[in-house]
Amino acid sequence: MNVRSQISMVFHLDKCIGCHTCSLACKNIWTDRRGTEYMWWNNVETKPGTGFPTQWEDQEKYRGGWKVVDGKLKLRSTDKRHTVTDIFHNPSQPTMDDYYEPWTYKYDELFNAPEGADQPTARPISMVTGEYINIESGPNWDDDLGGSPVYAENDPNFKGLSHEQRQQLFAIERLVFFYFPRICNHCLNPSCVASCPSGALYKRGEDGIVLIDQKRCRGWRSCIAACPYKKTFYNWSTGKSEKCVLCYPRLETGQAPACFHSCVGRIRYLGVLLYDADRLEEVAKLPDDQLVDGQRSLILNPNDPEVVAAALKNGIHESVVEHAQRSPVYQFVKEWKLALPPHIEFRTLPMLFYVPPMSPVMASKNDDTVESVSENFFHDIEEARVPLQFLANLFGAGHQAKVVYALKKQKAVRMYRRAVTVGDIDLKTAERLLTEAGSSVEEAEAIYRLTSLCTFDDRFVIPPMHREEAIEMIKDPHEHRASTGFGFVQSPERGL
Amino acid sequence: MSGSPFFLDEILFIVLPYLAFGIFLLVSIRRYIRETFTFSSLSSQFLENQQHFWGLVPFHYGIITILTGHVIGFLIPREILLWNSHPLRLYVLEIAAFIFGLLTMIGLISIIIRRATVPKIKMVTSWADWVLFGMFVVQILSGLYTAVFHSWGSSWYAAAAVPYLWSLLTLNPDIGAITAMPWMVKLHIVGAYLIIAFFPFTRLVHALVVPNPYLWRKPQVVRWYGIRKSPARPLH
Ligand code: SF4
Ligand code: SF4
Numbered sequence: 001m002n003v004r005s006q007i008s009m010v011f012h013l014d015k016c017i018g019c020h021t022c023s024l025a026c027k028n029i030w031t032d033r034r035g036t037e038y039m040w041w042n043n044v045e046t047k048p049g050t051g052f053p054t055q056w057e058d059q060e061k062y063r064g065g066w067k068v069v070d071g072k073l074k075l076r077s078t079d080k081r082h083t084v085t086d087i088f089h090n091p092s093q094p095t096m097d098d099y100y101e102p103w104t105y106k107y108d109e110l111f112n113a114p115e116g117a118d119q120p121t122a123r124p125i126s127m128v129t130g131e132y133i134n135i136e137s138g139p140n141w142d143d144d145l146g147g148s149p150v151y152a153e154n155d156p157n158f159k160g161l162s163h164e165q166r167q168q169l170f171a172i173e174r175l176v177f178f179y180f181p182r183i184c185n186h187c188l189n190p191s192c193v194a195s196c197p198s199g200a201l202y203k204r205g206e207d208g209i210v211l212i213d214q215k216r217c218r219g220w221r222s223c224i225a226a227c228p229y230k231k232t233f234y235n236w237s238t239g240k241s242e243k244c245v246l247c248y249p250r251l252e253t254g255q256a257p258a259c260f261h262s263c264v265g266r267i268r269y270l271g272v273l274l275y276d277a278d279r280l281e282e283v284a285k286l287p288d289d290q291l292v293d294g295q296r297s298l299i300l301n302p303n304d305p306e307v308v309a310a311a312l313k314n315g316i317h318e319s320v321v322e323h324a325q326r327s328p329v330y331q332f333v334k335e336w337k338l339a340l341p342p343h344i345e346f347r348t349l350p351m352l353f354y355v356p357p358m359s360p361v362m363a364s365k366n367d368d369t370v371e372s373v374s375e376n377f378f379h380d381i382e383e384a385r386v387p388l389q390f391l392a393n394l395f396g397a398g399h400q401a402k403v404v405y406a407l408k409k410q411k412a413v414r415m416y417r418r419a420v421t422v423g424d425i426d427l428k429t430a431e432r433l434l435t436e437a438g439s440s441v442e443e444a445e446a447i448y449r450l451t452s453l454c455t456f457d458d459r460f461v462i463p464p465m466h467r468e469e470a471i472e473m474i475k476d477p478h479e480h481r482a483s484t485g486f487g488f489v490q491s492p493e494r495g496l
Numbered sequence: 497m498s499g500s501p502f503f504l505d506e507i508l509f510i511v512l513p514y515l516a517f518g519i520f521l522l523v524s525i526r527r528y529i530r531e532t533f534t535f536s537s538l539s540s541q542f543l544e545n546q547q548h549f550w551g552l553v554p555f556h557y558g559i560i561t562i563l564t565g566h567v568i569g570f571l572i573p574r575e576i577l578l579w580n581s582h583p584l585r586l587y588v589l590e591i592a593a594f595i596f597g598l599l600t601m602i603g604l605i606s607i608i609i610r611r612a613t614v615p616k617i618k619m620v621t622s623w624a625d626w627v628l629f630g631m632f633v634v635q636i637l638s639g640l641y642t643a644v645f646h647s648w649g650s651s652w653y654a655a656a657a658v659p660y661l662w663s664l665l666t667l668n669p670d671i672g673a674i675t676a677m678p679w680m681v682k683l684h685i686v687g688a689y690l691i692i693a694f695f696p697f698t699r700l701v702h703a704l705v706v707p708n709p710y711l712w713r714k715p716q717v718v719r720w721y722g723i724r725k726s727p728a729r730p731l732h
Contacts, residue, residue, distance in 0.1 A: 196717075
């Protein structure tokens with residue numbers, strides 16, 4: 001057992017209202033510079049929809065992630081041999097057209113226009129060339145367009161859905177969508193890291209945050225192609241790649257990342273997990289239907305004395321272990337099995353988990369009266385407006401079992417709470433449903449509390465990072481007393 | 497010694513090469529240490545994909561082959577001459593060299609057209625890039641001209657130019673063979689020195705950081721803060 005710690009996340013999709021506050025919080029801090037205008041380290045997609053960049057989930061097109069060939073993990077985008085031959089022109093690199101051309105408006109034309117019969121307008125100009133442009137697409141161009149034949153229908157997750165199922169989704173009275181906020185998953189087996197010819201990408205040993213060393217990055221762009229979630233971006237102005245940094249400067253000072261902090265729906269949870277790094281490769285090679293369980297088995301029980309001993313032996317700080325024991329992520333992922341990894345079939349072992357959405361509230365149709373209690377109420381899950389197979393393609397590598405389990409449990413918790421608060425359901429029935437869903441009254445209460453009543457401190461259990469102690473081992477702080485605070489910062493300019 | 501006034505040949509073929517290599521070494525090292533961030537090319541594939549392929553691929557394959565040819569000739573001139581002693585083999589070598597030279601030229605032309613016409617690409621093109629393009633055009637054209645009109649280039653390169661280059665390397669410069677060369681060949685040699693001198697200031701430095709360790713490193717990279725090291729080695 002080789003215990004490591006990893007900052008992990010849960011997004012509760014049922015709570016996301018699609019407000020994009022998270023995206024803007026991130027943009028304002030990290031990506032408002034030249035060359036980064038088009039980047040959205042955090043973005044919120046409408047599902048079904050084509051996403052950002054367009055159809056990123058289609059790995060036939062983008063060739064991201066891993067595949068298993070002859071029992072070996074291979075990058076889909078490049079193997080080592082091809083890195084050499086493809087280095088001049090990367091055949092799998094997306095271009096700006098796959099994202100969008102960033103624009104602003106010529107606002108001064110509003111003020112400087114000569115007096116005339118028409119209202120002056122601020123015309124859009126490209127943020128790349130400064131020329132007037134026709135805006136053809138944007139970062140969330142298909143926002144709220146569930147049911148659209150242009151966007152929703154081209155969602156790569158419709159694989160395996162029957163024609164009828166698809167048609168139903170686009171019928172106006174059945175049309176449905178939900179939101180899918182995305183950041184870098186800070187994967188356990190990151191294909192971005194593995195693909196970098198310069199070795200510029202790395203995973204931080206202490207917390208698992210995946211970063212790009214801007215000085216070592218030489219702009220070969222392999223990570224852009226290799227990340228199946230398209231969460232590394234190429235800065236066309238500096239010639240370097242950039243990605244979500246999980247706001248590590250905030251985490252190091254005990255604050256939640258900006259997108260987490262600002263989340264209006266309070267859908268986001270963050271905590272530390274302990275995992276067994278020795279078994280990564282073995283798990284990443286499992287067949288599709290075993291991947292979810294495999295990844296869960298990597299996550300170790302932080303209350304197990306053996307795990308704790310191994311963690312301490314590996315240099316993980318006591319306080320980190322203690323935070324792992326209180327981690328909301330551990331509860332959602334491992335104890336309750338409510339949160340699932342997105343597209344684990346890409347085999348990067350993402351460490352951001354999603355609680356699949358229930359909405360719209362499911363009720364059985366009975367002569368147009370909405371009946372909220374029905375004996376076969378788990379049956380409703382199969383009849384849900386968001387087809388199960390669609391969710392399974394997103395969160396279960398195409399297999400429904402894990403998604404059904406999570407939805408059933410969520411529904412049972414709802415019924416139970418309804419029995420408690422409204423009382424129109426018999427408590428005995430509710431308890432039976434909980435048992436059927438593999439849950440219990442205590443667990444339902446805990447799920448309810450962490451989902452609905454959670455405070456800031458419940459959602460974000462941020463372990464101390466002990467960076468200051470770690471640095472003491474190689475540098476004597478006293479030696480640096482009274483020296484300049486931040487040193488000299490070099491501006492990211494390229495020169496000739 | 498030669499017909500050139502003011503020791504021009506001495507300046508061009510003795511002073512210039514030492515100067516060029518000196519600049520190349522010092523500036524490259526300084527830039528690598530002090531301005532690591534800038535030590536790369538500025539890829540523009542993200543902004544334009546199609547023409548990028550038709551320019552960059554022929555150019556790189558062409559120039560790498562040609563440069564490798566020059567280096568091989570420099571290292572084993574005797575073997576080259578031996579190879580060329582057979583006419584058929586000589587023709588094969590000369591034609592192959594010419595084709596790769598042409599490939600480089602075609603690639604460079606598409607690169608220049610792309611740089612000059614695609615609006616987004618213009619935004620990421622600097623004056624230094626244009627100076628480089630100019631130098632490359634002169635270099636490739638003089639090379640192609642030499643290949644066609646001063647036959648057989650591969651043989652006299654090995655017989656005359658290589659000894660001169662070795663004489664430079666061994667700090668005992670002897671330009672006797674060079675001063676007698678046609679002016680197009682001289683242009684080619686001087687052009688090479690100028691490119692070498694300009695090299696470390698430009699995007700060409702990316703050639704110095706070709707990612708070789710990648711081929712044998714482990715796929716995953718983990719960095720630890722401070723001296724705390726992972727006790728067991730990471731995955732695969
Ligand atoms: S989501 Fe993409 S960028 Fe983030 S760690 Fe995984 S592979 Fe790398
Ligand atoms: S801020 Fe929260 S609720 Fe709003 S879109 Fe982002 S994740 Fe969803």
